Amino acid sequence: MSEAAYDRVKLARSSNRPTGLDYIKNIFRGFIEFHGxxxxxxxxxxxxxxxxxNGSPVTVIAIEKGHTAxxxxxxxxxxxxxxxxxxxxxxxxxxxxxxxxxICFIDTSGAYCGIGAEERxxxxxxxxxxxxxxxxxxxxxxxxxxxxxxxGALALAVADRVWMLQNAVYSVISPEGCASILWxxxxxxxxxxxxxxxxxxxxxxxxxxxxxxxxxxxxQKEFYDRIRTLLIREIDVLTNDLxxxxxxxxxxxxxxxxxxxxx
Amino acid sequence: xxxMNFLKPKNKLEEGGRTSAPVQRDAGEPEKSCPNCRKDxxxxxxxxxxxxxxxxxxxxxxxxxRIRMIADKGSFHELYSGIKADNPLNFPGYKDKIETVRSAxxxxxxxxxxxxxLGGQKCCLFVMESYFMMGSMGSAVGEKITSLFEYAVxxxxxxxxxxxxxxxxxxxxxxxxxxxxxTSAAVRLHSDAxxxxxxxxxxxxxxxxxxxxxxxxxxxxxEPGATVGFAGARVIEQTTKKSxxxxxQKSEFVLEHGFVDSxxxxxxxxxxxxxxxxxxxxxxx
Ligand SMILES: [Zn+2]
Numbered sequence: 001m002s003e004a005a006y007d008r009v010k011l012a013r014s015s016n017r018p019t020g021l022d023y024i025k026n027i028f029r030g031f032i033e034f035h036g037x038x039x040x041x042x043x044x045x046x047x048x049x050x051x052x053x054n055g056s057p058v059t060v061i062a063i064e065k066g067h068t069a070x071x072x073x074x075x076x077x078x079x080x081x082x083x084x085x086x087x088x089x090x091x092x093x094x095x096x097x098x099x100x101x102x103i104c105f106i107d108t109s110g111a112y113c114g115i116g117a118e119e120r121x122x123x124x125x126x127x128x129x130x131x132x133x134x135x136x137x138x139x140x141x142x143x144x145x146x147x148x149x150x151x152g153a154l155a156l157a158v159a160d161r162v163w164m165l166q167n168a169v170y171s172v173i174s175p176e177g178c179a180s181i182l183w184x185x186x187x188x189x190x191x192x193x194x195x196x197x198x199x200x201x202x203x204x205x206x207x208x209x210x211x212x213x214x215x216x217x218x219x220q221k222e223f224y225d226r227i228r229t230l231l232i233r234e235i236d237v238l239t240n241d242l243x244x245x246x247x248x249x250x251x252x253x254x255x256x257x258x259x260x261x262x263x
Numbered sequence: 264x265x266x267m268n269f270l271k272p273k274n275k276l277e278e279g280g281r282t283s284a285p286v287q288r289d290a291g292e293p294e295k296s297c298p299n300c301r302k303d304x305x306x307x308x309x310x311x312x313x314x315x316x317x318x319x320x321x322x323x324x325x326x327x328x329r330i331r332m333i334a335d336k337g338s339f340h341e342l343y344s345g346i347k348a349d350n351p352l353n354f355p356g357y358k359d360k361i362e363t364v365r366s367a368x369x370x371x372x373x374x375x376x377x378x379x380x381l382g383g384q385k386c387c388l389f390v391m392e393s394y395f396m397m398g399s400m401g402s403a404v405g406e407k408i409t410s411l412f413e414y415a416v417x418x419x420x421x422x423x424x425x426x427x428x429x430x431x432x433x434x435x436x437x438x439x440x441x442x443x444x445x446t447s448a449a450v451r452l453h454s455d456a457x458x459x460x461x462x463x464x465x466x467x468x469x470x471x472x473x474x475x476x477x478x479x480x481x482x483x484x485x486e487p488g489a490t491v492g493f494a495g496a497r498v499i500e501q502t503t504k505k506s507x508x509x510x511x512q513k514s515e516f517v518l519e520h521g522f523v524d525s526x527x528x529x530x531x532x533x534x535x536x537x538x539x540x541x542x543x544x545x546x547x548x
Contacts, residue, residue: 111494114499114502115499115507118493118499121478121520122493123478124474124478126493127473127475127476127477130479131447131451131454135451150431150471151470170437171436172436172440197437198436198437203437206351208441253448256351256401256406256435256441257402257406259351260349
């Protein structure tokens with residue numbers, strides 16, 4: 001049993017999986033990439049811009065890990081710096097201004113743990129995304145396609161709908177990190193993976209995500225077509241929601257309420 | 264009193280050793296060693312100085328002691344004291360751990376919430392507890408803080424929050440992570456209602472709390488020498504294979520990089536906070 005959860009972690013991390021840019025290129029048409037946070041730099045770990053979905057403009061943002069060794073180094077292995085989150089927020093505010101739905105693809109082991117990242121306010125950058133996303137008045141759908149590593153993933157997932165690929169994982173801490181802190185033994189990562197309840201099925205039963213996406217034909221046309229159809233349908237539903245921000249508030253407000261004792 | 268006056272560090276011990284409650288030293292009185300200046304300080308003198316050493320080092324302070332220090336005498340009314348962690352994921356060892364922590368700390372959870380007056384002005388107050396799993400945020404902490412911000416919106420009150428946290432409580436997995444989004448949305452609701460939120464970051468404020476409500480206040484203050492950051496120093500060293508600069512992630516470093524408004528010594532905090540409340544339209548109750 002404990003191997004099953006950790007196997008999912010390995011699958012989610014596999015470099016054979018489609019990355020953020022693969023989803024953008026295959027689901028949307030005419031992607032135009034925009035760079036930079038207008039404050040410090042452009043973070044290659046996060047890709048963003050506008051594209052066309054079913055003939056309508058949308059804003060798309062993806063954490064990109066890269067495929068080859070060279071690409072992965074360039075993309076910092078999908079570990080964003082503060083400027084990545086600030087670029088994403090800039091593009092989300094732009095989407096709000098022009099009334100475009102926002103679609104995020106998430107795949108990160110976590111926000112980058114670096115000296116510069118701390119100097120430039122990694123915590124503040126993530127925090128600002130959380131508050132700002134909570135009141136965006138356009139539909140937001142976030143899809144976890146691989147690793148959903150803690151606050152670095154959540155910073156793009158304060159959404160109306162959060163979906164996960166069948167073998168994606170979403171966790172507050174890596175199983176290795178959890179095992180080394182709690183049991184001083186990184187080798188207990190399997191037990192940690194099981195205990196953390198980080199699989200798509202777990203996330204759904206905890207009320208953290210709405211939908212699990214099948215990985216049948218992953219990377220093939222049929223796979224992307226299926227996701228496109230779901231996105232189009234869901235954006236239509238969300239666009240007609242007259243209390244989108246209120247419902248988004250309730251969505252997160254209710255998480256964990258039944259997980260506490262009230263005396 | 265002008266706010267500028269607070270910027271000068273005041274330390275009554277250095278001004279001739281007189282404190283608001285003069286203390287005599289008993290022979291054989293228990294002492295505590297200061298990790299900064301290495302002097303042994305009699306406990307009674309340390310307490311008379313709100314657990315601040317004459318060198319300026321701030322010892323950790325329990326949430327309820329801090330409330331006694333900050334709130335007007337007898338003004339604190341606790342809210343949500345019955346909300347506490349369960350074991351939603353059946354995480355191994357969590358139930359035992361939390362029972363042990365409860366009996367050792369005397370607290371049910373890692374945050375104490377309520378209303379109080381400061382210099383006669385009413386506010387909502389939350390103080391995190393370092394002696395309860397190092398202030399880790401699980402579902403109960405998230406629920407209590409969210410409820411407090413919602414209460415503050417309903418009664419149009421400012422919120423003052425003292426943070427101390429090692430981050431999210433991993434024994435509650437994703438549910439802990441989601442508390443970052445939940446509390447952040449409540450902070451935003453409160454902010455959009457035009458209400459004031461002041462955070463005071465104390466040692467240590469890290470991880471998911473830094474990446475949510477600690478960094479979302481209108482005015483962010485920090486205690487001297489507090490560790491404030493997102494990632495743990497050891498993790499950063501391991502990731503980057505670089506040695507960390509002097510004073511890395513200390514509140515002075517965070518001030519220099521523009522992420523806090525001011526560093527306020529513990530002994531000045533009450534007057535400083537009362538002054539800020541007054542300048543934001545606080546009225547005596
Ligand atoms: Zn000292």
